[in-house]
Amino acid sequence: MLPLNPALAATFRPPVMEARRWLEGLSLPAGLPLINLSQAAPVEPPPEPLRRAMAQAALEQPDAHLYGPVLGRAELREAVAGEWSRAYHATIQPGQVAITQGCNQAFCAAILTLAAAGDEVILPTPWYFNHKMWLDMQGIRAVPLHCGPDMIPEASAAARLISDRSRAIVLVSPNNPSGAEYPAETLRAFCELARSRGLALILDETYRDFDAREGAPHDLFSDPDWGDTLIHLYSFSKAYRLTGHRIGALIASATRMIEVEKVLDTLAICASQIGQIGAAWGMAHLRDWLAGERAEILARRTAMAEGMAQLSGWRIKGCGAYFAWAEHPYDLSSPELAQRLLYKVGVLLLPGTMFMPEGDPDAARHVRIAFANADREGIAALIGRLESFRP
Helix, strand or coil: CCCCCHHHHCCCCCHHHHHHHCCCCCCCCCCCCCEECCCCCCCCCCCHHHHHHHHHHHHHCHHHHCCCCCCCCHHHHHHHHHHHHHHCCCCCCHHHEEEECHHHHHHHHHHHHHCCCCCEEEEEECCCHHHHHHHHHCCCEEEEEECCCCCCCCHHHHHCCCCCCEEEEEEECCCCCCCCCCCHHHHHHHHHHHHHCCCEEEEECCCHHHCCCCCCCCCHHHCCCHHHCEEEEEECHHHHCCHHHCCEEEECCHHHHHHHHHHHHHHCCCCCHHHHHHHHHHHHHCHHHHHHHHHHHHHHHHHHHHHHHCCCCCEEEEEECCEEEEECCCCCCHHHHHHHHHHHHCEECEEHHHCCCCCCHHHHHEEEECHHHCCHHHHHHHHHHHHHCCC
């Protein structure tokens, strides 16, 4: 038998793929179409003008088919720096921006510049499972930081978890899986904690375009020395429906970019050229369209919160961006509940055990609902099925 990396072997399998396997051989009754709320991703292609711009680039720009700069195309790095400077009332330089193959790669690159096997990274729970998977693969210990009932982590609690092996704290806001939007003062407190203890603060704002708040969600970039502590992550997948083109961004100090470039060159050389062209075009031309997308997601959020409030025994702990994190009322573990919901009422969602440490009792009591995959009519259908469900 060939050797197997023990850290990789010990890493759990991708949860979304596990949920998809539940669909194999599934036969739902007539009139009960599947409501698939398992994965947080747009289910429609990019808007037609964006697709046309990308198709035109494929036909007319020879460099769209060649290797590009490891840290990304200049026009996209400049666009990100300009937009982030405007949105966060700060000054961010193109040399502080790297374009990655999706936000997952941005996270992987950030971690590789910070930590090695045996080190520790603090993750609030429930955590984004791909973050946990990458740490496990690298032999880096994920230290769970339990959130309160409002799903907001506390810097004071994180301070008690820091050891001499700690290298970073990771925050996701708006959060996946809970939907919670972290207050600006929470993010500031974590940044100050990280700086005082010599750690990095990795802030994943994949869902920033769907934050319910107006204006900048924090002031971390206003600090002229932000690069000493902050590493910021972003994804173009959700905002512009570019999931298949895998375009993300990492914003950090120019000094750290030297190390990021090593990682990206080794993993993929560069992100997709056509995807980068599409992202830059979208930033330049789709501001109004994106505002409409945000308004629709916020309307779905309202429909989800109001609908869930009608269900006896269910309790929404967090609801925002693409997600609701819900406590269920049944005497079942969340994996068993998730499968029964699928087989009995045709609803596919993910159990809390996919987002929390093994053995955590809270995991069995919660589920993640990726409600952004359903329109308001679909959300109403979901509420009806949950109401009719009998274990």
